[in-house]
Amino acid sequence: xxxxxxxxxxxxxxxxxxxxxxxxxxxxxxxxxxxxxxxxxxxxxxxxxxxxxxxxxxxxxxxxxxxxxxxxxxxxxxxxxxxxxxxxxxxxxxxxxxxxxxxxxxxxxxxxxxxxxxxxxxxxxxxxxxxxxxxxxxxxxxxxxxxxxxxxxxxxxxxxxxxxxxxxxxxxxxxxxxxxxxxxxxxxxxxxxxxxxxxxxxxxxxxxxxxxxxxxxxxxxxxxxxxxxxxxxxxxxxxxxxxxxxxxxxxxxxxxxx
Amino acid sequence: xxxxxxxxxxxxxxxxxxxxxxxxxxxxxxxxxxxxxxxxxxxxxxxxxxxxxxxxxxxxxxxxxxxxxxxxxxxxxxxxxxxxxxxxxxxxxxxxxxxxxxxxxxxxxxxxxxxxxxxxxxxxxxxxxxxxxxxxxxxxxxxxxxxxxxxxxxxxxxxxxxxxxxxxxxxxxxxxxxxxxxxxxxxxxxxxxxxxxxxxxxxxxxxxxxxxxxxxxxxxxxxxxxxxxxxxxxxxxxxxxxxxxxxxxxxxxxxxxxxxxxx
Numbered sequence: 001x002x003x004x005x006x007x008x009x010x011x012x013x014x015x016x017x018x019x020x021x022x023x024x025x026x027x028x029x030x031x032x033x034x035x036x037x038x039x040x041x042x043x044x045x046x047x048x049x050x051x052x053x054x055x056x057x058x059x060x061x062x063x064x065x066x067x068x069x070x071x072x073x074x075x076x077x078x079x080x081x082x083x084x085x086x087x088x089x090x091x092x093x094x095x096x097x098x099x100x101x102x103x104x105x106x107x108x109x110x111x112x113x114x115x116x117x118x119x120x121x122x123x124x125x126x127x128x129x130x131x132x133x134x135x136x137x138x139x140x141x142x143x144x145x146x147x148x149x150x151x152x153x154x155x156x157x158x159x160x161x162x163x164x165x166x167x168x169x170x171x172x173x174x175x176x177x178x179x180x181x182x183x184x185x186x187x188x189x190x191x192x193x194x195x196x197x198x199x200x201x202x203x204x205x206x207x208x209x210x211x212x213x214x215x216x217x218x219x220x221x222x223x224x225x226x227x228x229x230x231x232x233x234x235x236x237x238x239x240x241x242x243x244x245x246x247x248x249x250x251x252x253x254x255x256x257x258x
Numbered sequence: 259x260x261x262x263x264x265x266x267x268x269x270x271x272x273x274x275x276x277x278x279x280x281x282x283x284x285x286x287x288x289x290x291x292x293x294x295x296x297x298x299x300x301x302x303x304x305x306x307x308x309x310x311x312x313x314x315x316x317x318x319x320x321x322x323x324x325x326x327x328x329x330x331x332x333x334x335x336x337x338x339x340x341x342x343x344x345x346x347x348x349x350x351x352x353x354x355x356x357x358x359x360x361x362x363x364x365x366x367x368x369x370x371x372x373x374x375x376x377x378x379x380x381x382x383x384x385x386x387x388x389x390x391x392x393x394x395x396x397x398x399x400x401x402x403x404x405x406x407x408x409x410x411x412x413x414x415x416x417x418x419x420x421x422x423x424x425x426x427x428x429x430x431x432x433x434x435x436x437x438x439x440x441x442x443x444x445x446x447x448x449x450x451x452x453x454x455x456x457x458x459x460x461x462x463x464x465x466x467x468x469x470x471x472x473x474x475x476x477x478x479x480x481x482x483x484x485x486x487x488x489x490x491x492x493x494x495x496x497x498x499x500x501x502x503x504x505x506x507x508x509x510x511x512x513x514x515x516x517x518x519x520x521x
Contacts, residue, residue: 174363
């Protein structure tokens with residue numbers, strides 16, 4: 001019986017989670033292998049695996065994977081280094097927030113992909129341009145979310161610290177920053193997921209390497225098996241980095257999680 | 259000269275959305291002698307917490323001033339330790355690190371800090387829990403840590419804002435005895451805000467009763483019960499007589515509060 005909000009047993013949860021993947025692949029196999037769609041438009045699971053294997057072994061696709069990972073993390077780390085301090089400053093000092101918040105809110109809605117033509121003019125089609133796309137896409141998001149989290153720091157903790165003799169500087173360094181560190185790490189984990197979508201867009205245009213390049217290249221050859229393989233690789237790497245990030249947060253901030 | 263001098267302190271809050279300003283506290287005068295244990299008793303919303311926060315320097319008075327050892331209070335500082343009703347331990351610090359927080363902010367050397375922290379861990383009976391996170395502690399243990407944290411700075415006065423208000427009755431009784439025991443041994447000037455009549459009498463050498471909003475001091479009742487006090491004191495005839503008197507005082511104010519709220 002389905003009862004609202006009633007928890008599910010851990011074993012059942014795993015089985016249900018896997019079951020959907022199985023159903024999904026089964027449906028995919030049925031419409032492709034069963035001849036319900038034209039194979040030119042959608043490869044079946046088996047040829048997808050075959051194409052993927054050939055990509056990895058013959059076309060050195062793993063180099064593309066590595067270069068895409070480097071671009072995501074490079075751009076993301078750059079954006080974090082710039083955005084986290086600005087976000088903390090905005091959250092902690094209200095005049096800084098009043099000064100920057102309207103612009104950052106505006107800039108957040110500028111689509112990173114629309115910057116690609118400009119960034120190519122400015123930075124060429126090399127690595128710098130790819131990093132800048134990720135940077136532009138992530139930096140304003142991180143600033144805003146961090147500023148909101150820091151602005152919502154528990155006031156009673158700040159007051160307690162003042163009554164214990166903390167200076168304004170001490171409040172920022174030893175109350176506001178540690179109090180929000182787990183939330184900031186969670187924010188970074190979230191934005192890293194978005195960075196993966198920006199990198200592919202950056203690689204679709206003016207690129208000669210990377211997963212996105214392979215995908216756009218496969219399109220002209222109608223190699224749908226390769227395209228799907230590329231998409232699945234992105235999903236798997238995203239999932240892995242998310243797990244790693246979660247584990248890191250749990251290890252860094254044992255006090256915040258039950 | 260008194261330790262703490264409250265002179266004509268009042269507090270008026272600006273009206274919300276262009277409404278009338280609200281007076282939370284009428285001008286209050288109060289002198290507290292050194293090593294006195296004062297409880298401030300009043301119905302909720304009478305401004306007793308506001309008064310305490312003004313003494314702490316967390317809020318500015320609209321009129322008047324607060325003098326501690328003859329010096330005017332302008333902002334919060336380590337000479338006025340405070341324990342809040344909500345659990346305000348820093349969740350990212352262990353029990354020992356929480357207790358040492360103030361000492362660290364003042365740049366005291368680590369070895370000295372460790373010694374002081376260890377003595378306060380013992381004082382509040384938390385040995386063996388030094389390296390626990392606050393989330394691993396019960397409410398009573400968290401408030402014991404908070405008391406140790408405030409005392410570790412050796413403040414001139416200890417301010418407590420309904421510190422046991424969120425605890426269950428049994429734990430609250432034990433905490434009262436613990437705090438009173440510390441005070442009997444160590445002597446400290448204490449200002450303790452509560453709405454619990456029994457707690458106010460049991461802890462105090464002097465009970466200040468506040469009226470309904472806008473708050474003012476309604477009566478000032480000395481409690482001449484002997485020390486050290488034991489929980490059995492709460493059932494003695496002298497205690498009951500005081501309780502009856504204060505219950506009457508407070509009831510009038512509570513009724514008044516209820517009427518202004520329904521009006």
